[in-house]
Amino acid sequence: MKKNDLKEISIVTFIIISHPSTIITTAPDKQEVYEMVIHSAALPSKLDTGYKPIFF
Known part of the structure; x- marks a missing residue:
């Protein structure tokens, strides 16, 4: 990518x-x-709130 x-x-x-x-x-x-496990109904709000990715 670089x-x-x-x-x-x-x-x-x-x-x-x-x-x-x-x-x-x-x-x-x-x-x-x-923080990674959510119910399907919560997905839109999780994405709209500027979810901070977790890096392993």
Whole structure:
């Protein structure tokens, strides 16, 4: 990308849960997982609020 003078892009990963009553729990020290797992109804607002990508 640098060779062609292109800006770096971030890739955002989400785990989308389609069934509204599904509950997933994570260990307290896994905050990054908690922020990636969302219900499908929350996806539009998550993208509209300027989500900060998490880099591993």
